[in-house]
Amino acid sequence: MATLNFDGSKLYRAKGTPKLPPKVALALLNQSARTSSRSLYDPFCGGGTILLCARKYFPNHYLTISGADIDPLAVEATRLNLLDSIPETELLQNIVPRDATKDTLPTGTDLIVTDPPFGRRCPVSEGFLEKAFLNFRNQNVQDIFFCYDGKTPLQNELKRIYTVKEFKRDWGRAFYHAQAK
Numbered sequence: 354m355a356t357l358n359f360d361g362s363k364l365y366r367a368k369g370t371p372k373l374p375p376k377v378a379l380a381l382l383n384q385s386a387r388t389s390s391r392s393l394y395d396p397f398c399g400g401g402t403i404l405l406c407a408r409k410y411f412p413n414h415y416l417t418i419s420g421a422d423i424d425p426l427a428v429e430a431t432r433l434n435l436l437d438s439i440p441e442t443e444l445l446q447n448i449v450p451r452d453a454t455k456d457t458l459p460t461g462t463d464l465i466v467t468d469p470p471f472g473r474r475c476p477v478s479e480g481f482l483e484k485a486f487l488n489f490r491n492q493n494v495q496d497i498f499f500c501y502d503g504k505t506p507l508q509n510e511l512k513r514i515y516t517v518k519e520f521k522r523d524w525g526r527a528f529y530h531a532q533a534k
């Protein structure tokens with residue numbers, strides 16, 4: 354189990370993109386490291402905190418680390434934040450602009466650890482998360498670890514394709530593990 358030793362305050366972020374505290378990223382990663390899934394992807398990578406923490410605290414654990422965001426500026430921020438820990442060619446291939454609700458994931462992705470958009474700062478339409486999760490499930494993603502406001506109910510569609518268990522509350526959020534049925 355990794356323990357935190359940086360606060361993320363110096364990380365770049367795209368304007369308007371919330372900054373995820375490293376403690377949240379680490380709580381999700383500590384749980385996800387217990388599964389056998391090893392090809393990590395963050396489809397809503399924002400500033401890349403989760404991906405950076407994965408590199409920093411679990412250097413030999415993941416087979417691949419990749420991420421995407423619909424906002425090209427967020428993709429740029431993530432690339433800058435990962436520049437010291439991932440070779441540049443891999444960064445350009447593995448951190449890309451992509452729409453999580455419909456686009457193809459990197460080959461072999463079995464694990465998602467993410468902080469999806471919701472709430473006032475990142476408004477999305479109703480059913481957005483379910484649409485994205487359905488896309489992940491259709492591409493064989495086994496495990497998803499994510500945080501959410503803890504108030505908006507998760508829809509039945511999501512529970513049909515994944516078993517969803519809450520495992521922690523912190524930073525005004527509930528943390529979940531969605532495991533493929």
Ligand SMILES: C[S@@+](CC[C@H](N)C(=O)[O-])C[C@H]1O[C@@H](n2cnc3c(N)ncnc32)[C@H](O)[C@@H]1O
Binds near residue numbers: 370404423471475
């Ligand atoms: C809460 S932020 C993620 C923060 C990030 N996990 C981190 O580590 O810093 C949510 C992100 O989802 C992105 N987003 C919104 N709709 C999207 C979509 N359809 N596909 C991919 N990314 C999307 C936003 O641009 C935003 O950067």
